Amino acid sequence: MLRLPLGRRRAIPFVRHISVLAIGTVLSQVTLVLASVLLARLYMPREFGEFSIALSLAMILAVLATGRLEMAVPLAEDDQEASTVAVTAMLFAILLSLALLALLVGYRLVAGRSWPAFGAGASAWLVPPAVAGLGALAAARNLQSRRELFSRVSFSRVTASLVQSVGQLAASPAGGLGLSAGFVAGTVWNAVSLSRGLRARPLSTWRAAAAKWRRFSLLLMVPSVLNVATVGAVAPAVALLYGVASSGLFTFSTRVLALPAVVIGQAVSGAFFPKVAELERKGQPLAPAMHLAVTGLTMASVPIFGLVLLLGPELFGVVFGDRWRGAGEMSAVLAPWLAVAFVSSPLSTLMTVKNELRRLLVLSLVEASLRLGSLSAGLIDGRAMTGIVAYSVSGCLICLYYVRWSLRLAGSSLRSWLRIVRGYLLVAAVAYPSLLATKGQLPLPWFGSLAAALTLLLLGWAAAWLYRHALVGHPPEPDHDGLGSEPVDQRTAAGSVR
Structure with missing residues (x-):
């Protein structure tokens, strides 16, 4: 009888569960987005x-x-x-x-x-x-x-x-x-x-x-x-600071941008939480599952939110009408934060599994103060967009910290994980600023074509990685120089976690 490798037997059910959740979520979110096109006009x-x-x-x-x-x-x-x-x-x-x-x-x-x-x-x-x-x-x-x-x-x-x-x-x-x-x-x-x-x-x-x-x-x-109160339900704070209309634009932009987060992020979270809870109960290593989740989410988030960063105002204006162009401008500003949050949010359940609730309580107080403080920065010059920019920057820093913490709790580190995706992130780090520098100088059709080509390239890269590591069953593990795929000794890695 043909037997699958152990890595593949473990990977396939997890990916299948994510796929089932993602398919249902795709259908539901496509319905909501199509409805939003009509709701924006009503x-x-x-x-x-x-x-x-x-x-x-x-x-x-x-x-x-x-x-x-x-x-x-x-x-x-x-x-x-x-x-x-x-x-x-x-x-x-x-x-x-x-x-x-x-x-x-x-x-x-x-x-x-x-x-x-x-x-x-x-x-x-x-x-x-x-x-x-x-x-x-x-x-x-x-x-x-x-x-x-x-x-x-x-x-x-x-x-x-x-x-x-x-x-x-x-x-x-x-x-x-x-x-x-x-x-x-x-x-x-x-x-x-x-x-x-x-x-x-x-x-x-x-x-x-x-x-x-x-x-x-x-x-x-x-x-x-x-x-x-400071992330998913921040609308009352925006309304108090900048008015109900600004709150509406902010909410509409995050409602549309929530599509990839809900489609993929919630699907991963729904399967990831029970999975890591089971691994923890059985005393099995968490780093392979964590690397799989973090890398897959990162490679999916960059092209999705990168396209919004490049063409947010234009896309909102075409799809929803000119009255929502302001929401598109906000979405472009929020895109970097939402890209990192897309990665960190499904991982946050690991703190619960690891019973790190006391530290989570202290960090949440610091996080809430930082988010609300940055959001109010727009009161200095009277512009809501200033507060939105500061809110996005603080969100990026907070989410990056949570990714680093999650990796350490799983027995890995941010440096080890970066070796897995350094090539992908290097391409993105060069391509997006270069394209943004040409915006306004190139004709919009040309700029849009370049943005679409970059998005398709990175999505194809992500799909190839997912097939190789998640479906075929080769968990991503860096070696010491980052060039190979030798597995990390989990007992040694876990010993470095404080």
Whole structure:
């Protein structure tokens, strides 16, 4: 009987899981992007700003609602405990959303007006169901990923994107409220479809699960809230500093640029977290899986976000209309940060697996201060773009640090990993600044052709590397001079980690 090499047997299931998640995510995100082309012509930047503020508040509150118990699902000792933890997180999210709704109704009755919610407008009323949906979805998705039911996760994501897109298009007369209503409909649909088959647990089991993972939850919750508030849900801060319209442009640009991050990054994260948790439980080395993930993400992110860096304003103007050209300018500025974040975000789960929560808490406080401080830099000259540039630069530095930390936790180092991709990064480091220097001097068709050629070249390089190392089963390992592929002694590498 023909037997595959061990490296290939380990690599193929991991890549297959990523592929299943990526296919479903591609379909869902293509649906959302196509809908965005129409939504950009039905909604104004201010209405997107109101929606982004409501969504940001819901994302922050959803982290508080679940207490990050959903992150304990892949770490649970057995499937029964994992199911109990997931159901407990869902229950917490629903209870907090009901309390929040009661608070909004009480404020309305006492004050005689709706809570302003940082400029969210009428969309504030949809924050409570969004909190319940986001919290339940996070728990259910982690549980299904632990069970390796990735096809169910993908199918649910596709149908949810259809529900969201149709809802937002149909509710366009309602303004920002219509965007929020469509999002809530899609999120709740996704959560309910992934929660089918879960059994209700006695109240005592919920208490036991919350008690067992209480310390884990408390240590992880603060960094998670700060990360969401300064990265994924930064719209309220942008609105407070530069106005709701600027918040709308910022949100629209990140919404479009989230496509590759969601398609590939979330697929890798969904398969990577259970994988490294399993390797850690079995005491197996993490460096090969880490090298595979970091290199693949890097080689995918450079051409994708490099194209936005070169042609962001032009692409947004053509696809979405001139009113969104400002969002394209912001996207070009944010592209370097998003490229590095594309690599670092899926790796952040390793800190949870390695129980580095105390250090993560301290770093999250420093990170939040740096991000918000840099974002406010635009107040110096009164220009929002100045703050966006500073925010992007600080984001690059923070994400690079997290990549370095992740590699060290896995028993490797940034220097060792750079030997694997030095040729690829050298080409990119020379090509992109050279092209940017010619922008405005070359005719736009010529410049666009050169940008497209560079993108295709780097994507082809990435595809060839993925086939060689991930599919054929030759894990990328540098030797001491960086020219060969001799495996690193994992015991020696792990001993260097502090």
